[in-house]
Amino acid sequence: MELDIENTRTWSEFVFSQCNFKDKRLTKRLIQIGNQLSLHTGSSLLSSCEGDTSKIEGSYRLLRNKRVTAKQIGSGGYKASAALAKSASTLLAIEDSTSLSYSHEVRKELGLTGKHKKAYQRGYIVHSTLLVDADKERTLGLVAQERWCREESNYGKSQNRKQIAYESKESMKWENNTLHLEHLLEEHLSSVISVCDREADIYEYLHYKCLMEQRFLVRAQHNRLLKMDNSYLFNKLQQEKSLGNYTIDIAQKGGRKKRQATIELKALQVTLTPPRRQVEGLDVLTPITLNALLAQEVNKGADEPLQWILLTSEPITCLEDARTLTRYYELRWKIEDFHKAWKSGVGAEDQRMQSPDNLEKMVVILPFVAVRLLQLKEHFEHQGQSTSPEKEQPPCSILLSDIECKILWKATENKEFPDNTPSAAWAYKAIAKLGGWNDSKKTGKAAWSTVWKGFFRLRERVEGYLVAVS
Numbered sequence: 519m520e521l522d523i524e525n526t527r528t529w530s531e532f533v534f535s536q537c538n539f540k541d542k543r544l545t546k547r548l549i550q551i552g553n554q555l556s557l558h559t560g561s562s563l564l565s566s567c568e569g570d571t572s573k574i575e576g577s578y579r580l581l582r583n584k585r586v587t588a589k590q591i592g593s594g595g596y597k598a599s600a601a602l603a604k605s606a607s608t609l610l611a612i613e614d615s616t617s618l619s620y621s622h623e624v625r626k627e628l629g630l631t632g633k634h635k636k637a638y639q640r641g642y643i644v645h646s647t648l649l650v651d652a653d654k655e656r657t658l659g660l661v662a663q664e665r666w667c668r669e670e671s672n673y674g675k676s677q678n679r680k681q682i683a684y685e686s687k688e689s690m691k692w693e694n695n696t697l698h699l700e701h702l703l704e705e706h707l708s709s710v711i712s713v714c715d716r717e718a719d720i721y722e723y724l725h726y727k728c729l730m731e732q733r734f735l736v737r738a739q740h741n742r743l744l745k746m747d748n749s750y751l752f753n754k755l756q757q758e759k760s761l762g763n764y765t766i767d768i769a770q771k772g773g774r775k776k777r778q779a780t781i782e783l784k785a786l787q788v789t790l791t792p793p794r795r796q797v798e799g800l801d802v803l804t805p806i807t808l809n810a811l812l813a814q815e816v817n818k819g820a821d822e823p824l825q826w827i828l829l830t831s832e833p834i835t836c837l838e839d840a841r842t843l844t845r846y847y848e849l850r851w852k853i854e855d856f857h858k859a860w861k862s863g864v865g866a867e868d869q870r871m872q873s874p875d876n877l878e879k880m881v882v883i884l885p886f887v888a889v890r891l892l893q894l895k896e897h898f899e900h901q902g903q904s905t906s907p908e909k910e911q912p913p914c915s916i917l918l919s920d921i922e923c924k925i926l927w928k929a930t931e932n933k934e935f936p937d938n939t940p941s942a943a944w945a946y947k948a949i950a951k952l953g954g955w956n957d958s959k960k961t962g963k964a965a966w967s968t969v970w971k972g973f974f975r976l977r978e979r980v981e982g983y984l985v986a987v988s
Contacts, residue, residue, distance in 0.1 A: 521602060523893045526556040533659075533886050537594030539586065547580045548591065548883075555887050559970060560865050563880065581876040588878040592663060595886045599649050599659025600702040608652035609710045610846055611661065611699055613692065613718065614853045615645045618867055618881060627874045629667025641867075642881070643668060645691040647699065648853045648889070652711070656900070657852055657892045660885050662698035664691055665878065684722045692723045696732065711735055711832070713850050721793050721803060724829065728806040731831075735846055738810070738827040745789040745805050752827060755812040758784040762837035763816070764844075768824075769961060776960075777817070779824055783841065784812040785834040809834050813844050852892065855966055860888035863967055894973060895966040898946045914945035925979050926952070949973055 522528040530552030539545050554566035554573065563581075567573035580586055603609050617631035618641045625640040632639075647662040666688075684690060692714060700707055712727065716739035727734045741752040761783045768777050788810050792803035809830050815823035828847060834840050860866045864887045871877040898917060914923045923945065927935050930948040947955075950964035953972030957964075964972075 521893070523890055523897060526553050529553075529890060530556060533595050533598045534591070535594070536597040537590050539590060541585070544580060544583065544586055547576050548586075551577050551580065551883065552887065555864070555883065556890060559887065559891065559974065560863060562865070562868070562870075581871070581879050582873075586879065588665075588875075588882040591879060591882045595659070595882075596661050596663075596698070596702060599661045602658045603649050603651075603661070603703065604706055606651040606653065606658070607709060609658075609703075609706075610650040610652050610713050610849060611695075611710050612648045612650055612713045612850050612853045613645065613695055614715060614850075614857070615643060615691065615717070616857045616861070618642045618644060618861065620867065620869075620877075622870050622872075624872055624874055624877055630670060631668070635670060640667075642666065642878075643688070645695060646853065646856070646885070647695045648856055650849055650852060652846060652849075654900075655849060656896050657856075657889060660856075660889055661702060662695040663882075663885065664694055665881070684720075689720050689723070692718045692720065693726055696726070707732065711846065713846055715850065719829070721790070724790070724808070725792075725803055725806055727831065728808060733831045735828055735830045735832065735843060737847065738829050742793075743791045745791045751788060751790070751810060754788065755784055755786055755810055755827065758786050758812070760784055761834075761840050764837075764841055766848075777820070779815045779820070780817055781813050781824065781844070782816045783837060783844070785840055786810050811840055811843055813840075855892055856885075856888060859891045859966055860885050863891050863970065864888045891966050891970050895964075895969040898949055898969055898973070899963060912942045913939040914942050915939060917942050917945050921983070922976060922980055925983060926976055929976070929979060949976060952976060 521532060527549075530549045534548045534552050535545060537545055537548060539548075550573070551563070551566075554577070555561070555563070558566040558568075563577055564574060567577060619631045619639040620628065620641050621639045625638075628640040628642065630637065631641045631643060642665045645664045646660060649658040649661040650656065651658055692712075696712065699710060699712075703710060711733040712735070714734070714736045716737045718736045719739040721742075724734070724736065726732075738751065741750045743749075744751060744754060763780050763782050765778055765780050768779050786809070787807065789805050789807045791805050809832065811828040811830060811834055812826075813828070814825040817823065826844070826847060828843060830843060832839070832843055834843065864884045866881055866884045866888075869877055869880050869884075871880060914926075918926065923940065924935055926945065926948050927940065930951050946969075947957075949972035950968050951972065952975050953964065953968040953970070955964040955968045955972070
């Protein structure tokens with residue numbers, strides 16, 4: 519199944535039509551809001567109505583409606599993402615947490631988001647799961663999300679975490695999102711690999727995944743004790759024979775210089791022993807067997823050499839297996855981009871609703887709009903990064919209409935439109951250029967925000983032209 523992400527109305531109908539409202543008029547209004555916010559990405563709900571009184575009244579009436587809940591909105595969007603996932607052979611369920619903070623009046627009814635008890639800003643802690651087609655490296659959608667407010671009464675109790683039951687900790691968020699996947703994907707769950715950072719290196723979570731025979735790829739944080747010979751994981755991996763090397767390009771960022779890194783891979787099957795904790799229920803934890811993968815940079819002179827230790831359910835028998843898994847982990851950056859798109863691109867932290875319920879509803883609508891930004895970027899980038907000879911490159915007509923191609927050419931080129939249709943690769947770079955891109959890092963790829971700005975500016979020009987000639 520392919521999603522028409524360029525058409526905001528079609529996109530919004532697909533994402534929000536499965537929301538379980540008993541009144542079809544509510545679903546219709548939500549679809550309209552999704553369309554408005556996508557057409558005016560980053561604008562407030564009020565601005566997206568373009569001064570239309572009926573849209574303004576209808577939009578805010580939906581947020582105030584007690585029959586509409588944030589849970590219903592989210593559930594419908596997650597179902598849409600799951601429907602897209604069923605055509606992929608291997609899926610990555612990439613998970614991570616972030617916070618949303620607010621400083622207006624509603625903050626008094628929200629929770630702590632930082633390390634300071636008296637912080638002025640309050641908000642939500644949010645844990646999200648983004649579904650990615652592993653083979654195409656394309657974002658399919660948001661498939662699970664939990665939000666909660668940290669209570670001030672729990673501040674400063676982290677030192678007692680060893681005495682708190684696992685089910686009562688925030689750490690349970692990883693397993694909770696897995697339960698959402700089990701419900702939504704059902705028989706397709708065997709195609710899903712959960713990809714998590716070091717925060718998920720929790721014995722109970724790994725134990726659950728192994729017990730349920732689910733697939734996972736978790737970056738290790740703890741140098742765990744091994745059952746086989748009472749050695750420790752990190753030391754044991756270093757002693758293993760190398761599977762081989764591969765090279766990757768490290769982009770310039772901040773004070774870090776651009777470089778090409780050579781990565782050495784080592785792997786080992788290990789059996790981990792349960793941790794010693796004073797927690798009720800510890801006796802149900804048993805040793806677990808999984809595969810461990812070490813990826814470390816061997817370049818001499820690197821200021822901060824790369825090193826990952828990954829724990830996985832996946833078999834590692836050769837260099838190709840190991841490289842596939844490191845590539846899967848590299849794709850975890852997509853959820854970082856999602857957080858940026860959600861918080862900055864579509865303005866989740868700029869919302870000023872005075873009611874916590876209304877604010878939460880907007881917070882749940884906006885992540886789907888943010889995902890669309892990433893999908894637009896991938897769509898243009900995929901078609902525009904052709905390695906074929908110039909004469910074999912696909913035309914820009916696979917990305918844009920005829921009038922869009924001509925207006926894009928007029929906006930970015932100082933010459934007549936050519937007899938032969940320009941390529942999709944040209945269209946991708948021209949859209950990025952319209953958004954302010956100059957490829958200063960020489961990567962050939964633009965950020966999602968730049969591609970979106972360029973596409974938005976192109977749509978503005980096209981709409982202006984159509985109004986002028988009508």
